[in-house]
Amino acid sequence: MLTLQGKIVAITGASGGIGEATARLLAQRGAAVVLSARRSxxxxxxxxxxxxxxxxxxxxxxxxxxxxxxxxxxxxxxxQYGRIDVLVNNAGIAPISPLADLDTEGWSAMIDVNLRGTLNGIAAALPAFRAQGSGHLVSIVSVAGLTVSPTMAVYAATKNAVRTVHEGLRKESTDGVVRTTAISPGYIRTDLADSMADPNVRELTRKNMDAMGIPPAAVARAVAFAIEQPADVEIGEINVRPTVQA
Ligand SMILES: NC(=O)c1ccc[n+]([C@@H]2O[C@H](COP(=O)([O-])OP(=O)(O)OC[C@H]3O[C@@H](n4cnc5c(N)ncnc54)[C@H](OP(=O)(O)O)[C@@H]3O)[C@@H](O)[C@H]2O)c1
Structure with missing residues (x-):
């Protein structure tokens, strides 16, 4: 019987959306969760x-x-709990816009939060995982990195960079100590569009989220599936899209 009972899981970006849903679901299934974000x-x-x-x-x-x-x-x-079994690198922003708009501040912000933020998580967790002899890194990337749509070039680049780091870490972790999972959501109904400065892009994204978005619990269930596996099973990548998303 697979279980999350007793797992200690820290989650970034847990003040709403996918992070909050993940914290709630994992806690329901017996994990102890440490929720983190800026909004205390x-x-x-x-x-x-x-x-x-x-x-x-x-x-x-x-x-x-x-x-x-x-x-x-x-x-x-x-x-608080004696160890850390899983770090979920979920915090992310999407101030997307066409490259021609030259929103270099938005580009830097995405690099800082989506890529550097995940690297900061890896740097903090890896020594603890190695000292304990086990640990699991889960990062929320995006299907936006699998096919690149207009306005999403830099956002997709940050998500694909995280995917690449995961693959590198996986190859460096074949001693069985560290497991890695990259989860790629499609349209999920959250507040992510709030970080989009361009009003046209923001409205289009909100329209798509309303029309086809699925609840953040769908991604939470994928996180649970990845981390409840036995120690010798690594779920490397999962894509979670609305059935109706192209
Ligand atoms: N929704 C989608 O359709 C979708 C699709 C693909 C991928 N994703 C990815 O899923 C992840 C979660 O997004 P979401 O959809 O749940 O959006 P959301 O509701 O806007 O949640 C984003 C979370 O990130 C946190 N955050 C932002 N900047 C941060 C910072 N500098 N430090 C710490 N936390 C920060 C926010 O918390 P505070 O503001 O309180 O800090 C918030 O909890 C993101 O990585 C996003 O790229 C979402």
Whole structure:
């Protein structure tokens, strides 16, 4: 019987959307979760709600662009629960726009949060995983990296960079200590469009999310599936799309 009972899981970007749904589902299935994001009142409230429903949850304020914040997230998990079994690198932003708009600030922000933020997570978790003799890195990438649509070039580039880092880490981890999983969602109904500065792109994305988006719990179930596998089974990549998405 596969189970999440007793797993200790830290999640970035857990103040809403996919991160929140993942924290709630994993806690329901017996994992202890450490929720992190910048908005402390939201992660505090979600952690409290999980505890009131009988789960184990702690909140930790983290900006993923700061390496020291990720180190504090990992040490919070270890201080509270004795170890860290899984880090879910989920925090992400999508200020997408056509390249010709030259939104270089948006490009830098995506590199800082989506790529550097994930690298900061890997740098914080790997020493703990090695010291424990086991650990699992899960990163939320995107189907936007599998086929590149107009307006999404830089966003897709950051997600594909994370995919590449995962593959490198997988090849360097064949001693069986570290497992890696990259999960690529399609349209998921969340607040991700809020980070889009271009009003036309934002409205089109919201329209697509409303028309075909599936709930964030669909991605949460994929995370649960990957991490409940026995230690000798690695789920490398999962794509989770609405059935009606091209
Ligand atoms: N929704 C989709 O259709 C879709 C599709 C493919 C991939 N994804 C990916 O799924 C992941 C989750 O996105 P979502 O759809 O759930 O969007 P969301 O509802 O906007 O959630 C994004 C989360 O990231 C956090 N975040 C943003 N910047 C951060 C920073 N500097 N430090 C720490 N946390 C930060 C936010 O928390 P705070 O603002 O509180 O810090 C929030 O919790 C992202 O990586 C996104 O690229 C989403």
């Amino acid at each position: 009142e939201r992660i505090d409230a979600i952690a409290q709600d999980i505890r009131e429903q009988g789960g184990r949850a702690t909140a930790c304020v983290v900006d993923v662009t700061k390496a020291e914040d990720l180190r504090r997230l990992v040490s919070t998990a270890i201080d």
